[in-house]
Amino acid sequence: MTSVFPVTELPDLLSRIALAIPDIREWVCGLHAAHSRAAVRVCSLDLPSLNARFPVELLHQTGTVTVPRVPFPPVSDFDLPEFEAMAQMDMAGITFGNMYFVQENFAAAEGVHVHEFVHVVQWQELGLRDFLLTYGLGIVQHGYAGAPLEQIAFGAQATFESGGNDDGLAERVRRHASSERDAAIEVYRSNGIVVR
Ligand SMILES: [Zn+2]
Secondary structure, eight states, rough: OOSSSOOOHHHHHHHHHHHHHHHHHHHHHHHHHHTTTOOEEEEGSSOHHHHHHHHHHHHHEEEEEEESSSOOOOOOTTGGGHHHHHHTTOSSEEEEEEEEEEEETTOOOOHHHHHHHHHHHHHHHHHHHHHHHHHHHHHHHHHHHHHHHHHHHHHHHHHHTTTOTTTTHHHHHHHHHHHHHHHHHHHHHTTTTOOO
C-alpha cells in the first residue's frame, strides 16, 4: 500500500476517522439545513450532460448551491488534523449527500457538475458512513487526486470535457463505489477497527 501517511500510524488514523463519523453526520445535517433555501434543484438547471448521464429521480432529489468558497468539515476539531491541508484547498466543488456546492467561478462549468454528481451517486449508493470511511481511506492511501472515489469523478469530468459520451456511467459509479467500500471495510478490519 502506498500511503501518504506513515503506515505505523495508520490504525490510529483509521480509528479516528471512524470515531469522527457522528460529528461529521451532525455537521452535514447543519450544512443542509443552512443551505436548503438557497439550494437549486439540479433538474431545474439547463445541464444536458447531467440529464444524459444520471437517473432523473436523482436529479430531482439533489440540490446545488453556488458559494464563494466550498464548505468543508472542521476536521481539526474532529481530531483529524491530517485532513486540514485538504480543508484549505481551493476546490471547485464538493458534495455532501444529495447537496453539492460549486465555487462561484465554476458555476457554469458543466464538467464540475458532472464531477460532483458522480459523488452524489456515490453518497446515495454508500450512505454517509460508508462514503466517509471509503473516501477517507482513499485520501489516506492515495492523496486527493488519486483516491478511487475521486478518480472515477475526475474521469467522468474528463470524458465530458473531451466531448465523449458516458453510457452506463451511473451504474458503473455504483458498482465501483460498492467494490471500493468492500475493500475499504477490509482494510479497517485488518487494522483492528470495527466499523459495523
Ligand atoms: Zn471530487
